[in-house]
Every structure is written in structure tokens, then in C-alpha cells.
């Protein structure tokens with residue numbers, strides 16, 4: 507149980523304590539005191555829930571610009587996804603780098619995605635349900651994306667022919683998106 511560093515600065519996996527017994531299992535999926543004790547001073551104000559019917563459904567790569575940038579704590583309650591985050595904070599030691607993670611109902615792993623990261627996932631099985639907490643409200647005017655298939659990122663998605671929203675077919679490449687976030691080591 508606990509927080510696991512990723513290869514990307516400030517992004518962490520979180521593995522909750524799972525209490526199993528003859529009935530099934532129980533776990534605290536979020537505990538503010540535990541996160542604060544580990545240096546994560548967050549104020550989540552919105553919960554999201556997405557269901558994707560078909561495997562190979564890809565949502566991303568999304569983020570919101572300041573002042574509506576969002577930290578996200580994401581998890582899968584049904585099915586499984588390949589979840590990808592990209593550090594898009596100019597000046598970050600891991601700028602332009604990405605990492606992928608399997609999040610599933612079985613592994614119960616969560617991913618803490620800091621502000622200044624693009625986020626996306628591709629479902630691996632039918633009827634996958636994806637839940638997440640965010641620390642800033644949805645703002646369509648600040649909602650942005652970069653291309654899921656950006657050749658400079660070369661993300662190893664599980665499919666080259668995903669099911670996409672119309673919006674997700676037309677995002678710019680990271681190199682053409684201009685300065686999106688400035689890395690602040692104090693944050």
C-alpha cells in the first residue's frame with residue numbers, strides 16, 4: 507500500500523490497502539489525511555465517472571489550461587485501461603516525456619496526475635468504467651488536447667485504430683501547441 511514514484515517528476519501511482527475476506531473486499535479509495543501526510547495538499551472538488559462500451563476506446567490526450575488546470579486522481583472500477591500521462595510543463599526535467607500504466611479493477615491501482623500533464627487512456631476490455639477526482643472545475647473554454655498519435659511522443663497505445671470522439675481526432679502535436687504550462691519547482 508502506498509505511493510510509488512513514476513519516471514515523471516511529481517506523478518505517482520497509489521496502491522490502496524485492500525481488505526479481503528470471505529464476502530469480498532473493502533478499501534478506502536481516498537483519504538485526505540493520508541495524502542496530506544505524504545505531502546499531497548490537494549482539495550478535490552469534483553468527481554467524474556466515464557464508461558466506455560468497446561475495448562480500444564481512447565480518450566485523450568487532455569488537459570485544462572490555467573487557471574483551470576486540474577490535478578487528477580484516476581482509477582478503474584470495472585475493466586481495464588492503458589493510462590498515459592505526458593509532462594507538458596516547459597522547464598520540467600521530464601518535459602515531453604510520457605509513461606503508461608495498466609489500471610484495472612483487479613490491480614486497483616490509482617494514478618495521481620499533476621497539473622501540467624496531458625492525460626489519456628485506452629480501454630482494454632468492454633464496458634470499462636473510469637472514475638476520477640479533480641481539484642478544479644470543468645471549464646470547456648480551457649479544455650485542450652494534444653494528438654494521441656503524436657509521432658514525436660510515439661506512445662505505444664494498445665491499438666493503432668482506436669475509437670475516438672470527433673474532438674480527439676483533431677488535436678495539435680505537442681511541438682505545435684505552444685507554451686502550455688511553465689514548470690514551477692516550488693509547487
Ligand SMILES: Cc1cn([C@H]2C[C@H](O)[C@@H](COP(=O)(O)OP(=O)(O)O[C@H]3O[C@H](C)C(=O)[C@H](O)[C@H]3O)O2)c(=O)[nH]c1=O
Pocket residue numbers: 554556565566568569625626627643644671
Ligand atoms: C471532462 C468533462 C466533460 N463534461 C461533459 C462535456 C461533454 O458534453 C461530455 C463528454 O466530455 P469529453 O468528451 O471531454 O469527455 P472525455 O473524452 O472523457 O474527457 C476526459 O477524458 C480525459 C481522459 C481526461 O483526463 C479529462 O478528464 C477529460 O477531458 O461531458 C462535463 O460536463 N464535465 C467534465 O468534467
